[in-house]
Amino acid sequence: MGSFSKRKKKAGRIKKSSSLEEGDDSLERQGSIARTSVHYSRINRQKKTMKLSRALSDLVKYTKSVGIHDVDTEISSSWQVSSFSETKAHQILQQKPTQFVRFNQYQLSRIYPSSYRVDSSNYNPQPFWNAGCQLVALNYQSEGRMLQLNRAKFNSNGNCGYVLKPKCLCHGEEGRREKTWSTDSQECAFNPNSEDPLPGQLKKQLVLRIISGQQLPKPKDSMLGDRGEIIDPFVEVELIGLSVDCYKEQTRVVDDNGFNPMWEETLVFTVNMPEVSLIRFLVWDHDPIGRDFIGQRTISLSSMMPGYRHVYLEGMEEASIFVHVAINDISGKVETSEYSLIRKNLANYANDHSAI
Numbered sequence: 001m002g003s004f005s006k007r008k009k010k011a012g013r014i015k016k017s018s019s020l021e022e023g024d025d026s027l028e029r030q031g032s033i034a035r036t037s038v039h040y041s042r043i044n045r046q047k048k049t050m051k052l053s054r055a056l057s058d059l060v061k062y063t064k065s066v067g068i069h070d071v072d073t074e075i076s077s078s079w080q081v082s083s084f085s086e087t088k089a090h091q092i093l094q095q096k097p098t099q100f101v102r103f104n105q106y107q108l109s110r111i112y113p114s115s116y117r118v119d120s121s122n123y124n125p126q127p128f129w130n131a132g133c134q135l136v137a138l139n140y141q142s143e144g145r146m147l148q149l150n151r152a153k154f155n156s157n158g159n160c161g162y163v164l165k166p167k168c169l170c171h172g173e174e175g176r177r178e179k180t181w182s183t184d185s186q187e188c189a190f191n192p193n194s195e196d197p198l199p200g201q202l203k204k205q206l207v208l209r210i211i212s213g214q215q216l217p218k219p220k221d222s223m224l225g226d227r228g229e230i231i232d233p234f235v236e237v238e239l240i241g242l243s244v245d246c247y248k249e250q251t252r253v254v255d256d257n258g259f260n261p262m263w264e265e266t267l268v269f270t271v272n273m274p275e276v277s278l279i280r281f282l283v284w285d286h287d288p289i290g291r292d293f294i295g296q297r298t299i300s301l302s303s304m305m306p307g308y309r310h311v312y313l314e315g316m317e318e319a320s321i322f323v324h325v326a327i328n329d330i331s332g333k334v335e336t337s338e339y340s341l342i343r344k345n346l347a348n349y350a351n352d353h354s355a356i
Contacts, residue, residue: 089128136150204330214318
């Protein structure tokens with residue numbers, strides 16, 4: 001019994017000493033971890049406090065957000081940007097269009113979608129581009145007409161994200177010298193909502209000859225379902241730009257031919273400001289109860305080259321429209337007579353062929 005108790009006490013002392021050693025090891029490990037963390041924190045602190053070039057740092061900040069200024073009286077700095085909801089911007093554009101244009105000559109403006117667009121839909125960006133707004137924000141998660149206009153707008157400059165504004169939206173030295181928005185100045189006479197926004201300047205006449213189509217597919221979502229029938233295509237061309245320029249025309253319907261339909265029709269448009277204008281080609285399938293969408297392609301007018309061209313529908317490799325493009329200069333007086341004459345000839349041509 002005595003020897004057993006001695007062995008038991010000895011085992012207890014060994015167990016206690018081993019526990020002390022384990023405790024020392026754990027303390028050493030904690031200490032090493034703490035020293036390591038301190039070391040890393042010092043390194044991180046050194047990285048955070050790394051010296052940078054002041055001149056380089058000043059280049060990082062291009063713009064400064066400021067409150068909404070009074071577009072009637074204030075001229076701010078070019079690096080300041082004010083944000084407007086689409087509702088507020090539309091109200092200003094309708095009530096004070098020339099002042100809004102002048103405001104955008106000296107300060108950046110950002111337009112953003114209304115908070116009521118819970119479905120992430122988009123507003124029409126074209127009126128705000130017409131007024132010289134620099135940052136027109138859209139909901140990119142919602143594909144549709146408005147995003148197609150946006151892509152066409154910026155594809156004209158290689159899709160780099162920037163497009164130069166027309167000169168009439170950039171001038172305004174007289175207002176900068178006087179620090180006023182005087183409406184008597186010729187510099188701020190441009191009104192994007194006017195019937196004659198650029199008086200005295202030559203207008204452009206866009207003559208599009210819609211010749212034929214190639215390998216047009218069947219519509220994906222037909223009103224009558226998947227009938228397996230051959231499509232009856234026609235082309236609708238829409239001019240999008242200043243409010244006075246917005247106009248659309250369409251060709252006749254070609255029955256039962258989606259492979260190589262022939263239209264051979266001429267559509268004529270008058271353009272006051274080609275720099276902000278877009279041309280939208282839409283191909284439809286005619287149905288007795290409506291029409292089905294086949295495809296579209298939207299192009300900046302400044303990107304359209306004269307001559308014979310293939311306009312490929314967006315997202316389709318083979319489907320295209322074969323057209324001839326001609327852009328002519330016309331004055332205001334000549335435009336009325338020539339334009340009406342062309343309209344009359346086209347109408348007579350259509351009537352003659354419909355009678356046949």
